[in-house]
Structures are given as structure tokens and as C-alpha cells.
Amino acid sequence: MEIIMSVVIGFLFMAAVYLMLSKSLIRIIIGTGLLSHGAHLLLLTMGGLGGEAPPVVADGVSVSDYADPLPQALILTAIVISFAVTSFFLVVAYRAYQELGTDNMELLKGTEDHE
Amino acid sequence: MSLVLLIFLPIIAALFIPLLFKKVGQIHTGWFVLLVPAALFIYYSTLLPSIAEGGNRVSELQWIPSLDIAFIAYIDGLSLLFSLLITGIGALVVLYSIFYLDKYREQLHNFYVYLLMFMTAMLGVVQSDHLISLYLFWELTSISSFLLIGYWYTRDRSRFGALKSMIITVFGGLMMLGGFVLLGIMGNTYSIRGLISQAPELVGHDFFVWALVLILLGAFTKSAQFPFYIWLPDAMEAPTPVSAYLHSATMVKAGLYLVARFTPIFAASGTWVWLVTGIGLFTMLWGSFFALKQKDLKGILAFSTVSQLGLIMSLLGVSAAGFHVENATEIALKYAGFAAIFHLINHAVFKGSLFMIAGIVDHETGTRDIRKLGGLMSLMPISFTVAMIGAFSMAGLPPFGGFLSKEMFLTGMVALTEFDLFSMDVWGILFPVIAWIGSVFTFIYSFYFVFHTFAGKHKPEELPKPAHEAPKGMLISPVFLAILAVVIFFIPNIVGEWLVNPAVAAIQPFMYESPSDVHVHVAAWHGYITPELWMTLGIFAVGGLMFWTLRKWQHQYERFPNTLNSLYDKGMFLSDMGANRFSRLYMTGFIRSYLVYMFSFLVIIVLGTFVLNDAFAIDMNNLAPVGLYEIVIMLALLGSTVTILFSKSRLTAIIALGAVGYSVALFFVIFRAPDLALTQLVIETISVALFLLAFYHLPQISRKEERMRFRFGNAMIALGVGVMMTLIALAAHSGKALPSISEFYKETVYKEAGGGNIVNVILVDYRGFDTLFEIGVLGIAGIGIITLIKLRLTKKEGQHENK
Numbered sequence: 001m002e003i004i005m006s007v008v009i010g011f012l013f014m015a016a017v018y019l020m021l022s023k024s025l026i027r028i029i030i031g032t033g034l035l036s037h038g039a040h041l042l043l044l045t046m047g048g049l050g051g052e053a054p055p056v057v058a059d060g061v062s063v064s065d066y067a068d069p070l071p072q073a074l075i076l077t078a079i080v081i082s083f084a085v086t087s088f089f090l091v092v093a094y095r096a097y098q099e100l101g102t103d104n105m106e107l108l109k110g111t112e113d114h115e
Numbered sequence: 116m117s118l119v120l121l122i123f124l125p126i127i128a129a130l131f132i133p134l135l136f137k138k139v140g141q142i143h144t145g146w147f148v149l150l151v152p153a154a155l156f157i158y159y160s161t162l163l164p165s166i167a168e169g170g171n172r173v174s175e176l177q178w179i180p181s182l183d184i185a186f187i188a189y190i191d192g193l194s195l196l197f198s199l200l201i202t203g204i205g206a207l208v209v210l211y212s213i214f215y216l217d218k219y220r221e222q223l224h225n226f227y228v229y230l231l232m233f234m235t236a237m238l239g240v241v242q243s244d245h246l247i248s249l250y251l252f253w254e255l256t257s258i259s260s261f262l263l264i265g266y267w268y269t270r271d272r273s274r275f276g277a278l279k280s281m282i283i284t285v286f287g288g289l290m291m292l293g294g295f296v297l298l299g300i301m302g303n304t305y306s307i308r309g310l311i312s313q314a315p316e317l318v319g320h321d322f323f324v325w326a327l328v329l330i331l332l333g334a335f336t337k338s339a340q341f342p343f344y345i346w347l348p349d350a351m352e353a354p355t356p357v358s359a360y361l362h363s364a365t366m367v368k369a370g371l372y373l374v375a376r377f378t379p380i381f382a383a384s385g386t387w388v389w390l391v392t393g394i395g396l397f398t399m400l401w402g403s404f405f406a407l408k409q410k411d412l413k414g415i416l417a418f419s420t421v422s423q424l425g426l427i428m429s430l431l432g433v434s435a436a437g438f439h440v441e442n443a444t445e446i447a448l449k450y451a452g453f454a455a456i457f458h459l460i461n462h463a464v465f466k467g468s469l470f471m472i473a474g475i476v477d478h479e480t481g482t483r484d485i486r487k488l489g490g491l492m493s494l495m496p497i498s499f500t501v502a503m504i505g506a507f508s509m510a511g512l513p514p515f516g517g518f519l520s521k522e523m524f525l526t527g528m529v530a531l532t533e534f535d536l537f538s539m540d541v542w543g544i545l546f547p548v549i550a551w552i553g554s555v556f557t558f559i560y561s562f563y564f565v566f567h568t569f570a571g572k573h574k575p576e577e578l579p580k581p582a583h584e585a586p587k588g589m590l591i592s593p594v595f596l597a598i599l600a601v602v603i604f605f606i607p608n609i610v611g612e613w614l615v616n617p618a619v620a621a622i623q624p625f626m627y628e629s630p631s632d633v634h635v636h637v638a639a640w641h642g643y644i645t646p647e648l649w650m651t652l653g654i655f656a657v658g659g660l661m662f663w664t665l666r667k668w669q670h671q672y673e674r675f676p677n678t679l680n681s682l683y684d685k686g687m688f689l690s691d692m693g694a695n696r697f698s699r700l701y702m703t704g705f706i707r708s709y710l711v712y713m714f715s716f717l718v719i720i721v722l723g724t725f726v727l728n729d730a731f732a733i734d735m736n737n738l739a740p741v742g743l744y745e746i747v748i749m750l751a752l753l754g755s756t757v758t759i760l761f762s763k764s765r766l767t768a769i770i771a772l773g774a775v776g777y778s779v780a781l782f783f784v785i786f787r788a789p790d791l792a793l794t795q796l797v798i799e800t801i802s803v804a805l806f807l808l809a810f811y812h813l814p815q816i817s818r819k820e821e822r823m824r825f826r827f828g829n830a831m832i833a834l835g836v837g838v839m840m841t842l843i844a845l846a847a848h849s850g851k852a853l854p855s856i857s858e859f860y861k862e863t864v865y866k867e868a869g870g871g872n873i874v875n876v877i878l879v880d881y882r883g884f885d886t887l888f889e890i891g892v893l894g895i896a897g898i899g900i901i902t903l904i905k906l907r908l909t910k911k912e913g914q915h916e917n918k
Contacts, residue, residue, distance in 0.1 A: 001739040006844035008749055012775075014837025015756045017714060021707055021829040026765060030772050033802070034756065037779050042840065044786060046847040047857070050739040054787040055861070057871035063861045067787040069873035070857040075791055076878060077889050083798045084896035087805055091900045094809045 005045045012038035025093045025103035032089060036082035040075045047071035118174040118188035121158065122238045125151050129231035136224035144223045145213035152205035152234060159198045166195045167613050169620065169629030178248065189244035189308065192617020192630060196456065197241035197365075197372055199614070200463050204364040205234055207592040211471055212356035214589035215478060226266055226354070233259035233361060240369050246295040246305040253291065253333070256366050257284040263361060264353040276349035279683065283346040284336050291333025291373075297326040298380075311379045311624070318383045327381050330373065331390055338370025340428060341398040344421040345679050351413040355474030358413060363420045363466040368459065371424065374431045375455070375622045382438035382625065392432030392531070396549050398425025403556035407563060407665075408672035412473040412483040415564050416466065419509065422557060423462050426524060429550075430455035431622070433527045436534055438625050444634070447530035449626070452619045453611065453635040454523035460614060461516040461603060465508040468596035469564070472502040475589060476568060481579030485563075490573025495584045497594065499569040504597040510561035510658070511554065511651060516603030518651075519637055525550060525647040551650055558658030563665060607637035711832060718835040725842060734849030744785055752778035765810060773803040790874045 012034055019031030051067020097103050128151045136144045162172065171191040178184050190198070209230070216223060236259055239252030257280075265277030295305070301320045302310045310317070317323055334340075339347040350362050361367070374391055381387040402422025409415045434452030437443035475498050476491065477483045492499045504515060511521030528550040532543040575581065584590075603610055616630040627633050641648075661668075701712070725731060755774035762768045776799035783792035860877055870876035878886050 001741045001745060002848045003733065003738065003845065004741060004745075004749065006841045006848070008752065009844050010837040010839075010841030011753060012756060013840040014833045015760055016833075017836040018760065018829050018833035021710055021714075021832065023707065026768075030759060030768055033772050034759070034775065037775055038840065040779060040791075041782065042844055042847075044782075044788070044791075045844050047855070048737065048739070048848065049786050050737065051787045054789050055873040056789075057865050057873065063858070066861055066873065068855065068857045069860055069877055070855065072788045072791055072874045073877040073882065075788075076794055076874060077885055079791070079794050079798055080889055081892050083802060084893045086802060088896040088899050090805060090809050091903050094812050095903045095906070098812065 001049050002045055005041060005049065009038050009042050009045060012041065023104050025096070029086065029089050029093055033082075033086055036078065036086070039082075040078055043071045043075050043078070117176070118172055118190060118242065119176040119186045121155065122186070122188060122242060123235055124155065125231040125234035125238070129228045132227045132231065133224040136227075140218070143213050143218045144227055145209055145216070148227045148231065149206060149209045149213070151231065152202040152209060155238075156199065156202035156206055159195060159202060162190060162195055163613055166190065166192055166617050167630060169617070169631065173244070183305070184247050185245055186239075186248050187244040187306070188242040190242060191621045192614075192619070193372070193375055193621035194242050196460070196614050196618045197368070198238055200368075200460070201234060201237045201241070201365050204360060204463055204467055205230075207467065207595060208356045208360040208364075211359070211474070211589060211592040212354070214586055215356055215474055216354065222266075226263075229259050229262045229266070230357075230360075233263065233366070237365050237369065241372055244307050246299060246307065249307075250288070250292050250295055253337075253369065254285065254288050256361075256369060257281060257288060257337075260284070260350070260361050260366055263357045264350050266354055266357070267352070270352065272349075273352040276346075276352040280346040280350045282687075283343055287333045287336025287343065290329045290336075294326045294329030294333065297322040297329065301326065307376065314380045314383065317380060324384065324386060327384055327387055328390075330377060330381075331387075334370035334373040335394060336370070337373070338367050338424045338428060339398075339421050340370070340394050340425060341401050341421075342679050344398065344402065345683055347421055348409075348414055348417040351411070351417050355413070355470060355477065358416070359467050359470035359474070363416065363470055364463040367420065367424055368427075368463075371427050371431065371455075371459065374428065375618075378431065378435050378622050379624050382435035382623075388432055388436045388439075390432070391435065392429045392546065395425045395428030395430070395432055396528075396546060396553070398422065399429060400549050400553040400556070401425070403553045403560060405672075405675075406560040407556065407669060408675065410485055412476060412485055412488075412564065412568065413470070415485070415560055416469055416473055419557070419560055419564075420466060422553065423458075423466065423509070426550075426553070427455050427459050427462065429546075430458065430524060430527055433531055434619075434623055436531065437623055440534070443623075443626050444632070446533070447526055448534070449633075450523045450530065450635060451527035452623050452626075453615055453633065453637075454520055454527050456615045456618045456622075457607070457611065457637070458517075458520035458524060460610065461508060461520045461600070464596050464599050464603065465505040465515070465517055468501055468593040468600070469505040469509070471589075471593040471596070472498050472505065475585040475593070478589070479580065479585055480582045482577075485567050487574060487577040488568045489571035490569070491582055492569040494573070494582045495569070497584060497590055499565075501590075501593045501597040502565050502569060504600050505593075506561040506565040508600045510558045511654065513639055514604045515600045516607070517600070519604060519607050519639060521554065522647050522651055523637070525554070525650050526645075529646055529650075547650070551654065554650075554654045555658045555661065558654050559662045559665065562658075562662045566662075604639070611635065611637055711828075714832050714836055718832070718839050721839050721843070722835075725846075730846050730850075731842065732846050732849040739786075742785075745782075748778050748781045748785070752782075769803065769806045769810060772806070773799060776802065788874075790872070 016031045016033075016035035016038055019027045019034065022028065022031075047068035047070060052065035053061045053067065055066045055069035055072060093103060128148070132144060132148065135147050139147075166172075169192075171189065173190075174188045176186040178186055209227075212226070212230075216226060233256060236252045236255035240249060240256060243249035243252060261277045261281040264280055265273050267273045298310055298317075299305045301317050301322050302313055304310060336343040347362060347367065351358055353362065378387075399422045402418045402420075402425055406415050406418035406422060409418055430451050433448065434455055437448050437452065440446065440448060443449055473483060475495070476488065479495065480488065480491070482488065508515035508517035511518050525547065528547040531546045534543060573582075612630075616633040616635075619633050619635075620627045620630045701708070752775055755771040755778065758771040759768050759775070762771060776795065780792050780795035780799060783789075783795055860873055860881065864870060864873045864876050868876045868880045870880070
């Protein structure tokens with residue numbers, strides 16, 4: 001399963017980077033969203049996917065059977081932060097479009113005399 | 116009293132200067148500043164008797180003990196002489212500046228803070244025994260010189276001159292640091308005394324010549340030797356007290372100090388003797404020759420300083436030659452070391468007074484252009500007298516100090532012809548010849564300076580201000596120095612015994628055990644006509660004749676191009692342009708370009724590391740089984756991702772993104788991460804809602820401007836990143852370098868933290884700060900969003916014309 005997941009993660013990253021390199025701002029935002037999904041799955045896969053029980057202390061479950069809690073803790077933090085970043089980015093895009101009338105990155109770079 | 120702390124006295128005093136300037140504005144701030152160098156001068160004078168007997172003082176202050184770096188103040192004859200010059204001339208210059216700089220119009224607090232900073236730096240240079248702290252102070256002199264040259268920072272020429280001096284001297288400083296480090300490696304110590312004591316062992320070392328050349332680069336740039344002298348004429352943009360102090364009496368002599376200080380180490384090398392003597396003498400000729408081209412009073416003095424520094428430099432080179440002669444203390448060669456130090460003192464005295472006179476002329480007539488000046492003799496009689504004394508001393512006329520040291524200089528150069536090492540027997544004759552020609556030009560420009568300013572026809576219509584004599588206070592310092600120039604002529608042996616001999620003993624420890632061993636008797640008249648006296652008389656005759664006809668041939672100077680300066684200018688221009696062009700090449704302003712750089716380099720670096728360390732690993736053990744649900748969810752995830760890539764409608768893309776998110780959430784469920792699944796579901800729902808809210812305001816996805824090549828490039832980079840991530844994931848899963856900390860959490864979570872949900876306990880307890888900062892990030896993002904939505908750009912019109 002981990003090997004298949006590794007390939008899936010690679011695919012997610014590929015799609016994310018491809019989107020981030022495009023000129024349209026909204027595609028870039030979607031790309032960052034995909035990137036964080038890929039990163040979360042990567043963290044999970046790194047820790048190993050073979051836990052027998054969720055990492056909640058319960059009677060009759062030996063320590064080695066719990067799924068690895070550390071990646072989960074990291075991912076939980078990452079999910080929230082990526083949400084914050086994505087929503088901020090979205091609002092930036094929305095405001096930029098409202099003010100400047102374009103979401104094309106080529107046009108957004110500004111001009112020489114416009115510091 | 117701790118000598119180290121005395122070094123820092125001026126810079127500590129500088130802390131109070133801005134306060135004094137703001138609060139006690141009626142009294143010129145210079146009066147307070149004057150106390151510092153005057154007090155230091157008096158203190159250093161009290162050290163004279165013991166130092167003159169060959170003693171020394173050491174005081175140490177630890178700085179970074181773990182690296183063996185300390186401030187060590189070591190005062191011997193050489194250091195004391197320089198310390199006296201720095202504080203003595205410093206006091207006179209401060210006194211002069213009180214009348215030169217207006218207390219209402221000038222930013223005196225800046226000026227005096229820089230000046231005091233320089234004083235500390237310079238005292239540090241001449242007293243440091245530790246190479247690293249010496250370097251520190253050395254660069255501090257460059258920085259304070261930069262600030263003082265740029266004191267009138269609104270003038271273009273000031274800023275240009277400041278930058279030029281900074282670039283050249285700091286370049287030299289860095290070279291010197293390299294030399295110091297090499298010396299440190301060779302001798303395994305950074306103490307100069309330590310290095311001198313093992314000088315014989317250092318000579319054979321591979322780095323010896325490297326260290327020598329690098330240290331000389333430092334000395335030559337600082338002391339304005341050919342071809343680095345070009346910064347000194349431009350440094351004349353500084354206020355005249357600064358020129359008198361830094362750029363003639365003290366800072367430019369730091370290079371001479373360095374050469375003198377390291378003579379005991381490097382004298383053994385023929386390269387040293389040749390380089391120091393040769394460059395010094397050539398600089399002397401070059402400087403004196405081009406001094407006559409100058410039209411600016413301070414320009415003449417700048418070139419004359421270059422020339423005189425070269426003279427002293429060459430004498431230091433000759434004094435190093437004494438190392439190679441058995442009976443050096445008995446032949447004429449012994450005069451060189453003495454003459455170097457003696458002329459250094461004379462130069463500080465007469466050049467200081469000349470600079471002050473140039474400042475007075477500038478101050479009282481409004482111009483320093485020698486073509487407009489003339490006939491000031493009757494209007495400014497005191498200034499004229501002082502200028503004449505200074506210039507005659509510089510030209511080497513009796514009865515002024517310069518006559519004595521100039522004649523000893525010629526003695527030293529003639530002595531070199533009898534030296535039979537380093538192919539001097541072939542080339543040696545050149546030295547007295549060049550020295551003689553240089554001296555002739557020195558004679559001419561000295562006269563040029565005085566008589567074209569004070570004699571001739573007065574041209575009041577060309578002067579911006581009606582000329583008159585300077586206020587008395589301004590004349591105190593130059594008059595004092597002029598008197599000194601005369602006094603030195605009559606008591607040269609007293610000066611020699613107290614100031615020169617201890618310094619000479621420090622430069623030539625291979626010849627003298629203690630200052631009392633230096634047997635050099637200075638006399639104006641030796642009882643018979645020596646070859647040097649013939650040479651001197653020749654200088655007077657030829658120089659006088661050429662000065663008489665100066666107006667006939669001076670215009671020939673226009674034929675000489677200003678090669679070195681234009682080289683510097685072109686170099687600066689090209690490096691400026693080159694750097695600009697280069698950064699324009701890759702700083703395109705497109706975020707996409709930067710992302711491309713980042714991703715490409717990331718891929719190259721990571722894959723490169725993979726290849727180099729052979730980190731490809733696929734571990735087939737410990738794999739979780741593949742189930743039906745997983746396959747289904749995975750297909751859903753891949754399908755939605757592909758949908759995003761190819762969708763033309765933003766709505767489809769947003770919904771597909773949501774589908775990816777929900778698939779990930781389902782993965783979390785299957786991989787036994789209930790907390791994650793819950794969080795992911797909530798967040799994904801909110802995200803999609805947010806996207807849909809903003810959706811109305813966002814443009815359609817348009818891809819028509821993205822051409823095939825563009826897309827192909829993107830795809831390649833994306834593919835690279837994808838492959839890289841897959842490899843990382845595989846390698847991370849397959850090889851565990853260290854045992855995971857997870858076991859610790861699993862085992863202690865109930866005992867230590869009293870919680871059952873391990874993930875939650877980790878977040879709020881073990882790694883509570885992470886969570887706190889996470890909340891912080893959320894807060895910042897929230898504030899940012901509110902601000903952005905509320906923010907309305909003003910000046911909408913005009914600013915975005917490219918709409």
C-alpha cells in the first residue's frame with residue numbers, strides 16, 4: 001500500500017506544481033491546495049500505514065498496534081495552517097482581481113516605473 | 116591605569132557629544148572634544164622617559180577568550196611615537212576645527228563623533244599587539260575616514276571620494292587580513308611580539324611570501340602608494356581639519372606603521388626590501404611629479420602627501436636592508452631607519468601646518484583654485500609666514516626640520532648603492548637618481564604652493580570673498596606647528612633621543628638591543644661637503660631654475676592622461692552595470708520564474724543527493740495490505756485531480772478540489788486517523804464554501820495565452836517534482852535512520868499526561884507551543900483577510916494606468 005501511496009503522492013505533487021506554474025491566479029491557488037493534500041499524505045505514508053487501531057488508548061490493545069500518532073499530530077497542525085494560507089491567498093486573489101481587473105500573473109507583475 | 120581602556124576613551128567620550136551639541140549649543144562642541152586628545156597627549160608624554168630607556172608597557176583586555184582574541188595594548192617606542200602624533204596633532208586639529216567649522220551651520224555632533232571614533236581606531240591600530248584586533252581597528256579607521264570624507268554628504272564629490280577611499284582601503288584591509296591569518300597559521304599565534312620572536316623560523320615557510328605581499332597590499336592602499344594613491348586626492352573633499360589630520364598626519368601613516376612594525380619579521384626577505392623601497396621611491400617621484408599638475412591647493416598637498424609617504428616608505432625599505440649587512444650599525448645604511456622616523460615627525464609637522472593654511476585660504480577667500488589666488492602676502496602675512504616655513508621645510512631648506520631628514524634620506528639612498536645583495540649592485544644607482552629627481556619636483560611644488568598663492572598679482576575680482584587674515588584662534592595651531600618646524604632644526608638630537616631612537620630600536624631589533632644603542636648624530640653641517648650636500652645644493656639650483664620657468668612648461672602636464680583614475684571609474688561603472696544586468700537577467704518579476712528556479716534547483720539538489728548517496732530504496736517488507744476500499748478512494752482521488760488539470764470551468768475545478776479533499780479524508784479514516792478525518796472533513800467543507808463564495812468574484816479560468824511550449828516546460832518541471840516526491844516517500848518509508856519518538860508518546864501518554872487520545876495529547880501537551888503558534892498563524896491570516904477586504908486603495912486614478 002505504501003508504494004502505491006508513494007506514487008499517488010508523486011502524482012498529487014506533479015499536478016500541484018503544474019498548476020502553480022500556470023499564469024492564472026486561481027489555478028495557482030488550487031495548486032497550493034493540492035500541494036498540501038500531497039504533503040499530508042506524504043507525512044502519513046512516511047510513518048507507515050499499518051496501524052491496527054487508532055491512536056486512542058484502549059484496553060486490550062498493545063502499544064505496537066496503535067497507528068503512529070506523530071505524523072497524525074503533525075498533519076493536524078498542517079491541515080489547519082494550510083487552510084489559513086489557502087483562505088488568505090483566496091482573498092488576496094479576490095481583492096487583486098477586484099482592484100486590477102485581471103488574474104493573469106504576467107500582467108500583475110507591475111511595470112518598470114511602478115515600484 | 117589600563118592602557119587598553121585609554122584606547123577606548125575617545126569613543127566613549129563620543130557618546131556624550133550629541134548631547135553636548137544639543138544641550139550646550141552656545142559653546143562650540145569642539146572645546147569639549149579638545150579635552151580628550153589633550154589629556155591623552157599629556158598622559159602619553161609621561162610614558163616618554165621609561166620608553167626612551169627601552170622599556171615597554173603592556174595591558175590586556177580579554178575579548179573572546181575562547182578564540183584567543185584579546186585587545187592587547189603594547190606600547191614601545193614606535194607605538195608611543197604614533198600615539199603622541201595622533202593625540203598631539205589631534206588636539207591641534209580639533210582646536211583649529213573650532214574656528215573652521217561654524218557652530219550654527221555645521222552638524223558638529225556628527226563631525227566630532229566621527230573624529231573621536233577615528234582617534235580610538237587609530238590608537239588601536241598603533242597599540243594593538245593582537246593581529247585580529249589590529250585588523251578591527253584598521254577597518255574602523257577606513258570607516259571613520261569614509262564618514263569624514265562624506266561629511267558634507269549632500270555634495271556629489273564628497274560621496275564619490277568617500278566611496279572611492281572606502282573601496283580601495285577596505286580592499287587592502289581584506290588582503291591584509293589574509294596576510295594576518297597566514298601569519299597566524301605560520302606562527303601559531305596572533306601576537307605580533309610572539310611572531311617577531313620566532314621570525315627566523317617563519318622565513319622558510321611556504322606562506323611567507325604570500326603573507327608578505329598581502330600585508331604590503333594593506334599598507335600600500337592605506338598609505339596611498341602607487342598605484343593605489345588615487346583615493347587620496349579625492350579624499351580632499353573632506354573638511355580641511357580632516358585632511359590635515361587623517362589624510363596627511365595620521366591615518367595614511369598607518370601603512371607606514373604597519374611596514375615598520377613588520378620589518379623585524381619580513382626584513383629577511385629580499386622581496387620585502389625591493390618592494391617597499393621600489394614602490395616607495397617610485398611613488399615619491401610620481402606624486403611629486405604630478406603635484407605640479409594640480410590646480411587645487413589641497414590637490415597639490417594631496418599629491419605631495421603621496422610623494423612624502425613614498426619617501427618614508429622607501430626609507431623603511433632601506434632600513435630593512437640593514438638586516439642583511441653584518442656591520443649595519445657602522446655604515447651609512449644605519450641612517451635610513453632614523454631618517455624614516457625623523458621625516459615622519461617632520462612631515463606631520465609641516466604638512467599639518469600647510470593643510471591648515473590651505474584651509475584658511477579657502478575659508479577667507481572662498482576658493483582653493485591656485486589660478487585665482489595670488490598676492491595674498493600683504494593681506495595674510497601670518498598665514499604666508501607659516502606657509503613659507505612649512506613649504507621650505509618640505510622642500511628641504513635650512514633652517515627647518517625637513518632639511519635634516521631630507522639630507523638623511525639622500526644619505527640612505529646613496530648608501531643603498533654600496534649594498535651588494537639582491538642585484539643592488541646593478542640597479543642600486545637608480546635609487547639615488549630617482550630620489551634626486553623626486554626631490555627636485557618636491558622643491559618646485561613647495562615653491563609653487565606658496566608663491567602662486569601668496570606672491571604675484573592679487574586678483575580680488577576672481578575671489579568669491581574679499582581676502583583678509585584669519586581669526587587668531589584659527590592661526591594658533593598652524594603657527595605652533597611652524598614654530599615646531601624651526602625648533603626641530605635646532606634640537607634634532609633631543610628629538611632623536613626621546614622620540615626617534617626608541618622607535619628605530621623597535622623597527623630594527625636585529626641591529627639594536629635598546630634605544631641607547633642607536634648612535635645617529637644629526638647635524639646640519641658635517642664640517643665638510645658630503646655627497647648628500649652636493650645633491651641638496653643641486654636640488655636647490657635645478658629646482659630653483661625650473662620653478663623660475665614653471666609657467667613656460669607647466670601646461671605640458673595636460674598631455675598626461677589620467678589613466679589610473681579612469682581605470683577605477685570604468686571598473687566601478689562596469690561592475691555596477693554588470694551586476695545590474697546580471698540581476699535583471701533572472702529577476703524577471705514573474706512569480707512563475709522564481710517558482711521555476713526554486714523547483715528546478717530543488718529537484719536537482721534532491722535527486723543529485725539521491726544519486727550521490729545511492730539512497731534509492733524500496734522496502735517490500737512491513738507493507739500495509741492493499742484493500743478494495745483503498746483502491747476505490749485512490750481512483751476517486753486521481754480522477755478528481757485529473758479533472759482539475761483539464762477543467763475549463765472554475766466551478767468544476769473547485770468541486771474537483773473538494774473531491775480530492777474528501778478522498779484524503781477517507782484515506783485518513785482507513786488509515787486509522789479519526790481526528791484527522793474529522794478535521795479534514797470540516798476544513799474541506801469550509802474551504803469549498805469559501806471558494807464558492809469567492810467564486811462569483813473570480814474570473815474564468817482562461818488558458819488561451821498559455822502556449823504549448825510553455826505548458827510543456829511546466830509539465831517537465833512538474834514531472835520532476837512528482838518523481839522526486841515519490842522517491843522521497845519510498846526512501847522515507849524504507850529506511851529509518853533513527854527510532855521514532857512515537858513509541859515514547861504511546862507509552863507515556865497516559866502516565867505523564869493523563870490522556871487517552873494520543874494525537875490530541877501530543878498537540879496540546881507535548882507540543883503545546885506548536886499548537887499555540889498554529890493558532891497564531893490562524894489569527895494573523897484572519898486579521899490579514901479582514902484588512903484586505905476592508906482595504907480600499909486610494910489614488911486609484913493615475914496609479915494603475917496600465918489597466
